[in-house]
Amino acid sequence: MSNHLAVDFTGRVVIVTGAGSGIGRAVAVSFADAGAAVLGVGRNEQALAELAAAHEPIETICRDVTEEEAPQAIVRAAVDRWGRLDVLVNNAGVFLSMPLHEVTYDRVRQILDTNVTAPSLLAGAALPYLRTSRGSIVNIASTFGHRPLALAGHYGASKAAIEHLTRSWALELAPDGIRVNAVAPGPVETSALAASGLSPADVQQIKDAEAARIPLGRRGRPEDIAGWVVRLADPAVEWVTGQVLTVDGGLENT
Incomplete structure (x- = not known):
């Protein structure tokens, strides 16, 4: 998608968290294909290598x-x-299926620490360098940040927080020329469901049900999301900030 949109990040530096797999990996590759120097962050050393x-x-x-x-x-x-930093992509996140009767302090803290606190602290650490480059932040939200999700409300709440932070940071940082936007993916083919503790049968059932509800007839691919992340970070899109772009095959409209 980066080639199609003629996005050029030559000479620019990008940090992508959660880069070892799924959306993060696709985002890192898309920025690299557009000419950026990319620092991919993750926990799986082999996948990163x-x-x-x-x-x-x-x-x-x-x-x-x-x-x-x-x-x-x-x-x-x-x-x-x-020697510089131009873009921070806050992609690292965790999905947990957590019905209300299974809520525990540690599980709520895990979701919020990963999906809300870590992106906030990373953005704060990056801020001095983004001011210098007049760069941008792209957060990865979720369709379920603004659409109810039974049995995983705390995940949805964490993504709603990211949407609100995106809009608030956009206002706060606009005087510095820093743009802040988010992409809100719908269901995407990643390892998140399998890593959430669900059984393989439950994972497949969820995937089939999601695909059936999506108007365009399939779950997303990481590449469907990555191109929009790159586009929102493009300095040429200099008048777009505080936006949450939903990319979900039309699910939001059902």
């Missing part, structure tokens, strides 16, 4: 974004390597 080996413009750092020192370490790694 394979990503970097396959794409020369991508370097990686193995960190858990919820660790207290991670935000500063991640931003410092990019700036030490390339």
Whole structure:
């Protein structure tokens, strides 16, 4: 998609969290294809090594974004390597199916630490460098941040928080020339459902049900999302900020 839209990130530096698989991997590759130097962040060292080996413009750092020192370490790694930072993509997230009767303190904290706190601290750590480059932040939200989701309300609430933060940061940072937008994917073919603890049979049942509800007739692919992340970060789109772009095959309209 980056080639089709003639997006050029040559000379620019991008951080992508959750880059080892799924949407994050596709985003990292799309930025690299558009000419950017990319720092891919993740927890799976082997997956990151394979990503970097396959794409020369991508370097990686193995960190858990919820660790207290991670935000500063991640931003410092990019700036030490390339001397600047132009784009932060807050993609790392966790999905947990958590019916109300199964709510625990630790599970709620896991969702909020990963999906809300870590992106906030990363954005704060990146801010001085984004001011210099007049760069941008792209957050990965979810259709379910503005659409009810039975049995996973806390996940939806965390993504609703990201939508609100996106709009609020856009207002706050506009005087610095920093744009803040979000992409809200619908159901996408990633490992998130399998990693949530659901059985393979339950995962397949959910996938089939989702595909049946989506007007365009299929679940998304990571590449469906990645192109829009790159486009929203493009400096040429200089008058777009505070927006949450839903990319879900029409699910939002059902």
